[in-house]
Amino acid sequence: TVVQARAEEHVTDEYGVAVAKALASPPVAAEWCLPLVRPGGAAILWVGASARPDRVARVAERLGGGLGDSPPGFLVLRKLAPTPPGFPRRTGVARKRPLA
Numbered sequence: 214t215v216v217q218a219r220a221e222e223h224v225t226d227e228y229g230v231a232v233a234k235a236l237a238s239p240p241v242a243a244e245w246c247l248p249l250v251r252p253g254g255a256a257i258l259w260v261g262a263s264a265r266p267d268r269v270a271r272v273a274e275r276l277g278g279g280l281g282d283s284p285p286g287f288l289v290l291r292k293l294a295p296t297p298p299g300f301p302r303r304t305g306v307a308r309k310r311p312l313a
Contacts, residue, residue, distance in 0.1 A: 220245035221304045225296040227251060234259040237308060239288060243272040244307045248296040255281065256290040264288065268313040275312055276300060 216223070231246040231254075239260050246256035256278070258269070269288050270280040277294035301307070 219304060220249060221301045221307075223249060223301075225249065225301070226292075229254040231256045232259075233257070238311070239264045239269045240272045240311045240313045241307050243269050243278075243288075243290055244276065244312055245301065247273060247276045247278050247290055247292060248301045250278075250290075250292040252277070252292050252294055254292045256292070258288040258290070260286065260288050271313040272311075 225248045228249050228251065231249045233242040233246050233256070236242045236245065239258055242258050243256065246258070250256050266280060266288060269290070273279055273290045275297070277296055278290045278292045281289040281291040283289040
């Protein structure tokens with residue numbers, strides 16, 4: 214299933230995979246994508262050479278996930294637990310005040 218909708222307004226922990234390319238900075242893309250994914254699933258971020266995996270890993274941990282083995286040019290975030298209360302944050306907050 215492909216869904217076109219604002220991540221902040223969509224139900225959490227529902228999909229097996231979320232993919233992002235040229236969506237936002239990797240930490241913000243992680244905050245938007247990982248809450249959509251159910252435990253056992255993954256969010257896959259297409260990233261450039263300047264991406265900071267440590268920052269994305271911090272965001273993933275706050276959202277019930279962790280950074281998995283990732284091929285060059287991608288960050289694979291594994292969803293390990295349900296999305297905690299309070300996420301996703303209101304529209305625009307992730308970009309204005311990133312988690313990392």
